[in-house]
Amino acid sequence: MLDIKNLHVKLEEEDKQILKGVNLSVESGKVHAIMGPNGSGKSTLSYVLSGRDGYEVTEGEAHLNDTDLLDSEPEERAAAGLFLAFQYPVEIPGVGNMTFLRTALNAQRKARGEEEISAGDFLKLVRGKAKSLKIDADMLKRPVNVGFSGGEKKRNEILQMAILEPKMCILDETDSGLDVDAMRLVAEGVNALRDEGRSFLVITHYQRLLDHIKPDVVHIMADGRIIETGGPELALEVEKNGYADLLAKHGISEVMA
Amino acid sequence: MSAVEKMTNAETRLARVSLPDGFGPQRRAALDRLNAMGLPGRRDEYWRWTNPTDFIAPDPVPAAPFSDDEPEIFGEIDRLKIVFRDGVFDAEASDDLSMSGVEILRLADAPDVSWASSLYGTLEANGQDPVKRPFAALNTASATDGVLIRVTGVAEKPVSLIYTHESETSDPILHHLVKLEEGAEITVLENGPAGARFNKLMEVDVAKGAKFHHIRVQGRDHERRAVTSIFTRVAEEGLFKSFTLTSNGVLTRNECVIDIVGDDANAHVAGAALGDGKTGKFHHDDTVFITHGAERGESRQVFKKVLKNGAEGIFQGKILVKPGAQKTDGYQISQSLLLDENSQFLAKPELEIYADDVQCSHGSTTGAIDETALFYLRSRGVPEEEATALLVLSFVADAIEEIEEERFRDAILTRLEGWLARHRG
Ligand SMILES: Nc1ncnc2c1ncn2[C@@H]1O[C@H](COP(=O)(O)OP(=O)(O)OP(=O)(O)O)[C@@H](O)[C@H]1O
Ligand SMILES: [Mg+2]
Numbered sequence: 033m034l035d036i037k038n039l040h041v042k043l044e045e046e047d048k049q050i051l052k053g054v055n056l057s058v059e060s061g062k063v064h065a066i067m068g069p070n071g072s073g074k075s076t077l078s079y080v081l082s083g084r085d086g087y088e089v090t091e092g093e094a095h096l097n098d099t100d101l102l103d104s105e106p107e108e109r110a111a112a113g114l115f116l117a118f119q120y121p122v123e124i125p126g127v128g129n130m131t132f133l134r135t136a137l138n139a140q141r142k143a144r145g146e147e148e149i150s151a152g153d154f155l156k157l158v159r160g161k162a163k164s165l166k167i168d169a170d171m172l173k174r175p176v177n178v179g180f181s182g183g184e185k186k187r188n189e190i191l192q193m194a195i196l197e198p199k200m201c202i203l204d205e206t207d208s209g210l211d212v213d214a215m216r217l218v219a220e221g222v223n224a225l226r227d228e229g230r231s232f233l234v235i236t237h238y239q240r241l242l243d244h245i246k247p248d249v250v251h252i253m254a255d256g257r258i259i260e261t262g263g264p265e266l267a268l269e270v271e272k273n274g275y276a277d278l279l280a281k282h283g284i285s286e287v288m289a
Numbered sequence: 290m291s292a293v294e295k296m297t298n299a300e301t302r303l304a305r306v307s308l309p310d311g312f313g314p315q316r317r318a319a320l321d322r323l324n325a326m327g328l329p330g331r332r333d334e335y336w337r338w339t340n341p342t343d344f345i346a347p348d349p350v351p352a353a354p355f356s357d358d359e360p361e362i363f364g365e366i367d368r369l370k371i372v373f374r375d376g377v378f379d380a381e382a383s384d385d386l387s388m389s390g391v392e393i394l395r396l397a398d399a400p401d402v403s404w405a406s407s408l409y410g411t412l413e414a415n416g417q418d419p420v421k422r423p424f425a426a427l428n429t430a431s432a433t434d435g436v437l438i439r440v441t442g443v444a445e446k447p448v449s450l451i452y453t454h455e456s457e458t459s460d461p462i463l464h465h466l467v468k469l470e471e472g473a474e475i476t477v478l479e480n481g482p483a484g485a486r487f488n489k490l491m492e493v494d495v496a497k498g499a500k501f502h503h504i505r506v507q508g509r510d511h512e513r514r515a516v517t518s519i520f521t522r523v524a525e526e527g528l529f530k531s532f533t534l535t536s537n538g539v540l541t542r543n544e545c546v547i548d549i550v551g552d553d554a555n556a557h558v559a560g561a562a563l564g565d566g567k568t569g570k571f572h573h574d575d576t577v578f579i580t581h582g583a584e585r586g587e588s589r590q591v592f593k594k595v596l597k598n599g600a601e602g603i604f605q606g607k608i609l610v611k612p613g614a615q616k617t618d619g620y621q622i623s624q625s626l627l628l629d630e631n632s633q634f635l636a637k638p639e640l641e642i643y644a645d646d647v648q649c650s651h652g653s654t655t656g657a658i659d660e661t662a663l664f665y666l667r668s669r670g671v672p673e674e675e676a677t678a679l680l681v682l683s684f685v686a687d688a689i690e691e692i693e694e695e696r697f698r699d700a701i702l703t704r705l706e707g708w709l710a711r712h713r714g
Contacts, residue, residue, distance in 0.1 A: 132669075
């Protein structure tokens with residue numbers, strides 16, 4: 033599904049290397065988790081994969097199935113099935129949430145040569161998904177993320193994911209800022225989408241989320257690289273002992289992590 | 290050389306002013322006002338950012354009439370149509386000028402009715418202080434046509450003024466009166482280029498508890514030039530609401546002079562201007578002056594401009610709160626969205642307040658498309674141009690919200706979407 037090879041990324045504006053050779057493969061139907069200290073490059077990886085400006089890839093490649101991600105526009109990556117649930121969802125004053133969702137869904141359908149969804153079917157689709165995420169009608173009417181609480185914004189990301197039905201879902205700290213119940217709702221939303229043909233890359237700091245969304249593989253990222261890969265037990269180990277031992281083992285000082 | 294030439298132009302223009310039949314004393318008084326103040330020069334404070342040369346010139350710069358396949362904006366609306374062809378009333382193309390609760394006369398017929406005689410030129414004359422408005426005085430003196438509308442009840446449908454343009458050198462001067470009696474209500478729609486150069490003035494007298502709605506669309510003609518003025522007086526509990534969409538045109542100056550004279554009155558004036566310098570020069574100027582002379586008045590000015598390829602946008606808006614106009618609530622916002630680095634927006638917001646218990650605010654911003662929002666949309670699969678269009682629409686939304694009726698908002702939105710589709714990239 034997702035193949036990242038030796039990915040090196042620096043900032044466009046300044047001479048700062050952030051990703052220093054990331055290798056990562058996510059197979060179809062699997063859930064991979066990435067954990068790692070603050071500033072290790074997790075969000076940068078997710079932004080680079082989805083095509084945000086401001087980064088320069090100096091080496092390496094990234095493919096989503098047959099699509100060369102690094103050579104595609106953000107909208108082409110989305111149409112190919114990539115979805116990023118943002119760590120900090122963006123507010124768009126003046127654009128209604130429903131308009132936003134419908135525009136996005138129809139744009140992706142169009143890119144895939146499918147017909148636009150009818151207004152009636154769309155309404156039904158959104159209402160159903162919103163209900164299971166406990167997103168009320170009022171939130172759907174408001175401008176995108178404007179005045180939403182932190183938790184509401186995160187749930188809105190999952191709603192978008194549920195409606196767009198991407199193949200490769202990257203969740204960047206979707207659990208942070210969620211109360212216990214919201215976390216369960218979000219996890220249920222994700223689990224409902226788990227499928228043979230769909231993969232997840234879940235970025236998180238906490239084992240809590242992984243209790244609900246059971247990962248197949250856990251990676252530890254530090255200093256712009258994946259330094260350790262293992263099963264669910266790796267997350268439990270980090271939860272218990274922190275990153276110090278792992279960092280020391282790979283010769284990374286805590287300050288530069 | 291240009292100083293000499295300009296003087297000559299202005300002198301020629303003034304010398305050529307002739308006074309058509311009807312409203313003789315009012316026209317002569319306006320001509321006296323005009324001769325006393327003269328035509329504006331670049332040094333005039335309110336003409337620093339908009340070059341008046343083309344408005345002053347004895348003859349208009351020729352403008353090729355423009356045709357496209359876009360349906361007429363208010364075509365679907367049930368309305369009373371009044372058509373002016375190059376500034377001349379076209380009875381054949383117009384509907385029968387009768388509607389219950391509304392009296393409609395034609396200026397060119399020089400009707401001798403007292404309500405019109407006492408209104409014609411009156412609000413314009415009042416609005417000449419403290420800022421001079423020479424093209425308005427010129428209009429009152431020499432307007433050749435227009436409609437005189439008196440509303441005594443709630444009009445059953447909108448009056449729709451349609452200005453078509455056929456002659457390359459037409460130079461129409463239209464003057465309309467709208468007098469709303471106590472409790473009356475009407476919507477006036479305007480659209481079309483009208484001529485190569487258009488000078489249009491509307492005097493709107495809103496009596497106690499009356500409501501005036503105005504939705505105007507300027508556009509369709511890339512080459513036309515227009516200087517327009519609205520003068521309104523709003524009495525107790527009256528409502529004045531005006532919205533303008535401008536999408537084409539080389540040069541547009543829209544002035545709106547609002548005098549709130551009765552307590553608890555409301556006045557809203559809003560505009561959205563979309564300018565693409567690629568289809569020719571685009572210069573758009575909104576100049577507003579709102580005087581609060583009574584208590585608990587509420588006024589709103591909401592102006593949005595979207596500019597690209599060297600388009601220029603100007604906003605000059607003033608709120609004057611007179612002594613004793615307590616509890617005034619005045620709001621003003623002017624914003625521009627520059628789609629490239631060649632375009633320019635200049636704003637001059639002014640507040641002058643002589644009462645102590647008032648709430649007035651103004652703000653002006655200039656910005657580019659929000660890159661983060663653009664990326665967010667694209668990451669959801671929305672192509673860049675479509676995402677940009679969506680953000681532009683969201684930018685002008687506040688101004689469109691000022692239109693009360695949904696069917697007019699929808700008509701404006703359709704027009705906006707059409708413009709955005711034609712001006713991508
Ligand atoms: N646009 C930018 N300008 C300056 N520094 C940046 C920029 N983007 C990322 N960085 C830096 O790159 C490093 C990696 O940041 P990133 O956001 O990817 O970390 P992260 O692993 O997601 O951290 P967290 O767990 O705190 O979310 C940090 O040191 C950050 O300050
Ligand atoms: Mg992060």
